[in-house]
Amino acid sequence: MLDRIHLLAAVTVLGVLEQAYFFLQVIYARRAFGISPPKISGPPEFERVFRAQVNSSEYFPIFLALLWQAGLFFHQGLAAALGLLYLYGRYCYFMGYRASSSDRLTPIYFSSGVLWILTAASTLGILHFFLSHYVGLNVLQLLTA
Secondary structure (H helix, E strand, C coil): CCCHHHHHHHHHHHHHHHHHHHHHHHHHHHHHHHHCCCCCCHHHHHHHHHHHHHHHHHHHHHHHHHHHHHHHHHHHHHHHHHHHHHHHHHHHHHHHHHCCCHHHHHHHHHHHHHHHHHHHHHHHHHHHHHHHHHHHCCHHHHCCC
């Protein structure tokens, strides 16, 4: 069983480490600009770092669910590769947003596109499972026949 999930687990750990890095960046920004919790407003430089971290955190559960569904029901290698692309896109998003709010746009479109591909892979994989398991219809055999 572990050979079916090891790539997904590795990407998950990388994602958690990325989230920790983003959290640390907010802590450093708070110290640099003298903004104590629970305040969330301050200079634009702080607010961009804070928003980049919060936005990334909001999407992380969606990413994890789609990563694991696509990996288990569709293809682990493809899901893991897409997961790495998503994490790279999120890193670019964070760094771009930290520099300027307009620099976040291209990476957010990229990472959103990766999420849509993971959504499609998850949906197709789960649909194939239900059709073959409950209806006895193997769509892959029909396509190759």
